[in-house]
Amino acid sequence: MKKILLGVILVTSIGCLAQKKETSVTKDEEGNLIGNVNKANFLQEPYTDWFSPNYNNYKTNKETINKLKPLLKGISIKAFMGTWCSDSQEQTPAFYKILDEVGFNYKNLELVAVNRDRETPNNLQKGYDVERVPTLIFYKDGKEIGRFVEFPRETVESDILKIVSGKPYKHSYED
Template identity: 40%
Template sequence: MKKLILFLLILSAVIYAQEKNKLVTDENSGKPMLIGLCDRTAFADTNFSWWFNSEYEYYPADSTAVTRFSKKLQDVKITIVMGTWCSDSRREVPRFYKILDQASFNTQNLTLICVDRNKTTPDNLVEKLDIKLVPTIIFFRDDKEIGRIVETPKETLETDLVKIIVK
């Protein structure tokens, strides 16, 4: 527990000290990818907006399920680890943002970290998060991990959120 709190404090310090929405070239594809700490504004770049906006707009979020967890979501901190090169991230992350918007989630409690194909960042932001697949969405309450969604939801994003948040 103490190690997790210390890690979160260090992660917070590193986050505020580093450049956001950094673009690098993906060595495999030669295309731009995001790396390190990012925020939603990064998806306005034309390299990413075509897939982000499409998934966000056309995803039919389950408003009944969102209502079930939206109040309890307000005391939760969320870390999303994704790769802009990854098809699962391109599908799930915009949908997740739509759900957060419907739940009126305070995005000050959201950390978005983009990784390379090795699931690393130059500043080792994900080293202690045990990331095997992306996207990985990690939920914390009172500085304790309460659950995660890895790569794809077990059922739907909303159903998985109900199971994680409404415990």
């Protein structure tokens, strides 16, 4: 009986720790989100003031969305944005709309909100070479296959399609 009780306590503790890491979001002195975030964070004031209109007003290309659907299976994404950044305020809602329309598995997305220095207190940005936000890094089989940086060359969904389909793609700051 003691072993069963100990097992239940251990599993519960591990679950709580994992959940705590997932929701490790704080605010800086200006009220900007810092840490791991998700769409629910942006549906609260004051972030919904920019998130909801930009999400609702972004019109995706349905043909591109249909091409993306099968290609995003098996893809994981590590993304960085700043709630203080106008490009992030524009591109993050568009990014979420695209992921919603393709039925993306959000377990394969980690979105990190950074401060104006592109950092978090837990150094979640370390090793990812984030110079501008938003930065969306796409992985297949654990290897980076490309990244979207700050704004699209064409449209967000067409840029993502090029990345995940293996076509030549250079983000906005590559020569």
